[in-house]
Amino acid sequence: MSQAIENVASALTRIDQIDPRVRAMAAIWSDRATSRAETLSAPRDAKSPLWGMPVAVKDNICTLDGKTTCASRILEDFQSPYAADVVERLERAGAIIVGKTNLDEFAMGSTTENSGLFPTLNPWNPEYVPGGSSGGSAAAVASRMVEFALGSDTGGSIRQPASFCGVCGLKPTYGRVSRYGLVAFASSLDQIGPLATNAWQLAVLLGVIAGHDSRDSTCFDTPVPDYVSMLNEPMGRLRIGVAAEYFGDGVHPETRKAVESAIETLKKLGAEVSEVRLPHTKYVIACYYLICTAEASSNLARFDGVRYGHRTESPKDYFEVYSKSRAEGFGAEVKRRIMLGTFALSSGYYDQYYNKALRVRTLIRQDFDRAFEQCDAILSPTTPTPAFKFGEKSHSPLEMYLTDIYNCAANLAGIPALSIPCGHTSDGMPIGLQLMGKHFDEAKLLQIAHQFQQVTDFHKKRPAICA
Amino acid sequence: MSDLKIRPIIGLEVHVQLATRTKLFCPCELEFAAEPNSRTCPVCLGLPGALPVMNRQAFEYAVLGGLALGCDIAPLTKWDRKSYYYPDMPKNYQTSQYDLPVAFDGSFEILASDGTTKKIGIIRAHLEEDAGKNMHEGLDHTRVDLNRAGTPLLEIVTQPDIDNADDAYTFCVELQRLVRFLGISDADMQKGQMRFEPNVNVSITTPDGTEYRTPISEVKNLNSFRSVRGAIEYEIQRQVHAWEDDHGYTLANKGKQNYGWNDAREVTEFQRGKEESHDYRYFPEPDLVPAMLDDSAIESFRARVGELPLARERRYIECYGMTQKDCEIILADLPTAELYEAAANSGADPKTLTKQFVGVWNQLASTHNTTISRLGINSEVVADLAKLVDAGTISASAASQIAEHIYKTGIAQTAGVADIAAKLGLIQERDEGRLEAWIDEVFAANAQAIEDALQNPKKAKAAAGFLRGQLMKVSQGKADPKLAGDLIEKKLNALKDGAD
Numbered sequence A: 001m002s003q004a005i006e007n008v009a010s011a012l013t014r015i016d017q018i019d020p021r022v023r024a025m026a027a028i029w030s031d032r033a034t035s036r037a038e039t040l041s042a043p044r045d046a047k048s049p050l051w052g053m054p055v056a057v058k059d060n061i062c063t064l065d066g067k068t069t070c071a072s073r074i075l076e077d078f079q080s081p082y083a084a085d086v087v088e089r090l091e092r093a094g095a096i097i098v099g100k101t102n103l104d105e106f107a108m109g110s111t112t113e114n115s116g117l118f119p120t121l122n123p124w125n126p127e128y129v130p131g132g133s134s135g136g137s138a139a140a141v142a143s144r145m146v147e148f149a150l151g152s153d154t155g156g157s158i159r160q161p162a163s164f165c166g167v168c169g170l171k172p173t174y175g176r177v178s179r180y181g182l183v184a185f186a187s188s189l190d191q192i193g194p195l196a197t198n199a200w201q202l203a204v205l206l207g208v209i210a211g212h213d214s215r216d217s218t219c220f221d222t223p224v225p226d227y228v229s230m231l232n233e234p235m236g237r238l239r240i241g242v243a244a245e246y247f248g249d250g251v252h253p254e255t256r257k258a259v260e261s262a263i264e265t266l267k268k269l270g271a272e273v274s275e276v277r278l279p280h281t282k283y284v285i286a287c288y289y290l291i292c293t294a295e296a297s298s299n300l301a302r303f304d305g306v307r308y309g310h311r312t313e314s315p316k317d318y319f320e321v322y323s324k325s326r327a328e329g330f331g332a333e334v335k336r337r338i339m340l341g342t343f344a345l346s347s348g349y350y351d352q353y354y355n356k357a358l359r360v361r362t363l364i365r366q367d368f369d370r371a372f373e374q375c376d377a378i379l380s381p382t383t384p385t386p387a388f389k390f391g392e393k394s395h396s397p398l399e400m401y402l403t404d405i406y407n408c409a410a411n412l413a414g415i416p417a418l419s420i421p422c423g424h425t426s427d428g429m430p431i432g433l434q435l436m437g438k439h440f441d442e443a444k445l446l447q448i449a450h451q452f453q454q455v456t457d458f459h460k461k462r463p464a465i466c467a
Numbered sequence B: 001m002s003d004l005k006i007r008p009i010i011g012l013e014v015h016v017q018l019a020t021r022t023k024l025f026c027p028c029e030l031e032f033a034a035e036p037n038s039r040t041c042p043v044c045l046g047l048p049g050a051l052p053v054m055n056r057q058a059f060e061y062a063v064l065g066g067l068a069l070g071c072d073i074a075p076l077t078k079w080d081r082k083s084y085y086y087p088d089m090p091k092n093y094q095t096s097q098y099d100l101p102v103a104f105d106g107s108f109e110i111l112a113s114d115g116t117t118k119k120i121g122i123i124r125a126h127l128e129e130d131a132g133k134n135m136h137e138g139l140d141h142t143r144v145d146l147n148r149a150g151t152p153l154l155e156i157v158t159q160p161d162i163d164n165a166d167d168a169y170t171f172c173v174e175l176q177r178l179v180r181f182l183g184i185s186d187a188d189m190q191k192g193q194m195r196f197e198p199n200v201n202v203s204i205t206t207p208d209g210t211e212y213r214t215p216i217s218e219v220k221n222l223n224s225f226r227s228v229r230g231a232i233e234y235e236i237q238r239q240v241h242a243w244e245d246d247h248g249y250t251l252a253n254k255g256k257q258n259y260g261w262n263d264a265r266e267v268t269e270f271q272r273g274k275e276e277s278h279d280y281r282y283f284p285e286p287d288l289v290p291a292m293l294d295d296s297a298i299e300s301f302r303a304r305v306g307e308l309p310l311a312r313e314r315r316y317i318e319c320y321g322m323t324q325k326d327c328e329i330i331l332a333d334l335p336t337a338e339l340y341e342a343a344a345n346s347g348a349d350p351k352t353l354t355k356q357f358v359g360v361w362n363q364l365a366s367t368h369n370t371t372i373s374r375l376g377i378n379s380e381v382v383a384d385l386a387k388l389v390d391a392g393t394i395s396a397s398a399a400s401q402i403a404e405h406i407y408k409t410g411i412a413q414t415a416g417v418a419d420i421a422a423k424l425g426l427i428q429e430r431d432e433g434r435l436e437a438w439i440d441e442v443f444a445a446n447a448q449a450i451e452d453a454l455q456n457p458k459k460a461k462a463a464a465g466f467l468r469g470q471l472m473k474v475s476q477g478k479a480d481p482k483l484a485g486d487l488i489e490k491k492l493n494a495l496k497d498g499a500d
């Protein structure tokens, strides 16, 4: 039996055993994955560490096989006639997609509670949310159903669930990975990225999905470095910046302690740690939610029941095709964001809201440009608190939005950022550490994360459900 | 009404379909009347996750058009989304240009109906994608064909500088000629490749000097020159009458209104008023990057545009003695005009050249369903062919045969036109000895005609013509007809003298 067949069989077995208790998977591709593993009988290509490896893909990334639902009723039966660039790249590298993962509907949310399918549970404790919107991918990796998964990150949607589930997740530089085939939430912020159990795996997966794609005008033609081979290179002089704005009163004491101890570890590895300032941080959430909702209101206009997706029964006229199909197809959070965004773009309000947000975005970007003159990476908690319980924040959209407070700036600035485990609470829930880097400097972030993981084992701890 | 001073105020919005091979944001080919939805892809179907990529050719065509309209070209032009829901609009937003159009602030000259040349101001010219087509087939359903969705359009907006329907008509015709001349659009009205939306209102000044302005009517989606003129004429009358009935019928009270044109009844029909106008919620298209052009690129585009058709027409009539009809053919496109001028510059007689462009080359092009410039004949060949006819080396009809031969074989790459003529046996015989031998042969065989020519004044002319025809036959068309005619006349005169 080839290694690929063995890998897939064992992944499918774990999914079978564990997923009913985690519900990370929106679709499980048993037959397709098995037959693909069988056709991959050729000897393993040494250049491609992903060859024969099972991978899970967030269900807002188009695949030719199966459905691409975005966890929305409006796309519950949608089958894409084309595959995303990242999916083509995975297949070329010999990876085997074993299923699609759950998410908050159209990637809008921080807990997967907004999934139109079902909520995903945190593998460390089913009373806790796994984070979101890539909660399915994070939970699938945390429970070792797969070791590699793809997520998408618009305002923390990879890093926040990675932190809640105790896995590693990377949001690449905007334009590093093609968005072709990623169902758009907010086009100027969205970026596909890897989730995995350690930094080495992140480097492997990023190396496969990164690179130019002529079908995405915002995708850069910057050479893709060999991330894996750079992981063990000596870091030389490493300057890590810490911003007071990311250690505010809202930070949970156990989170603060874990992150501070990670800073000590990095110092032992030779890092110089200094204060940097990111003075516009207090505007990040307002700026982010104006821009992302405005873009979402336009991006989601195409879901109208005319060409594909859910269409209402017996509409009175074409206006009802739109209004009823959309009213029936979208969940509450998606509707809320469409309305907010529509309002922000309306004539008379555009300058006051959307245009102002664009100007603030420039200021936030400049904060980072200045900070990176003094450091190579900025370290912070990924989230102010560890994972919380179901229902704890779902009553207040605003409180929910604030869980992304340390994540959105990287999307607004277009810079890369990753999250790795750096501790656990007394309740046993994982705590995440975020590193933000310079444009196209993923290699540096991965190097720091990898060398940190050489001397720590937070990333090796698994939830009991895996046993 | 006779005491009123009436001044129509007319501006035009024109959509010109650009002649690119593929759509504006995807690789689908543009094809008129293809099977519905057969020219579509994830991008132009508005599928989830699909992204647009700008067609550089469309952008360059827009730059050429903008320069020809005397516009400034934006060094950086960006894209915006214009939101509205309609079934033929797959994304429910149109990708267009809002605050940074590719071209702006221009002017375009027309020959006005009063005989003067008038400059019509151009506010802007921007690129946008076309929508698909709704096919309403019954009360309960509509089919949507998205083959047209994503077709590149150049929208040209004029200042309200036009004051009569005839000049609006002329503007549209001259614009059609311009875009065809530049090769940026086929501007085929039958295929909807040019569509017009006149904005019309009227300034009415009463004898006491008070000026009223009627509401602006935007007449939507006209697709013929005739309907542009008809709709404007109708609107002017309608608005004046409406104001006469009610002096409150003014722009201040009513704003801008949309009308449609009923082509059968030749009337405009009210569609909607300002209250129902859309909020398009324009915002910058995040899926596309701005298109940039540096000064040197803009200058090289400007050089490609050169002199415009109207100015060239004036010059061609004056310098080359062309008629307006000749100009229609020779100014059909820029490469044809340049081919003509290059041939004229290398010494061919313009009159003969014009004759051959309108005759030989134009016929050859239409036989092979192409244009003169696309025949691929270089200017030296074109000039040589005219020179050979002028020198009497070949006949006018032989020129057509030679042209056809050159086109089919491409032989002019390696051989001179005269050599080809010789090879084809089309050099005219000008040797008097040879000609006289043929004449003797003809005279010997046609005694009756000679008798008519010499003695029957009523038939003399016809008989001489008959003899010339026989000579061409005997010489198998090789005789130089002019020289041969002279020799026949000389021989007849000699016979006449001999008989006297």
Ligand SMILES: [Zn+2]
Residues within 6 Å of the ligand: B023, B026, B027, B028, B039, B040, B041, B042, B043, B044, B045, B150
């Ligand atoms: Zn297409």
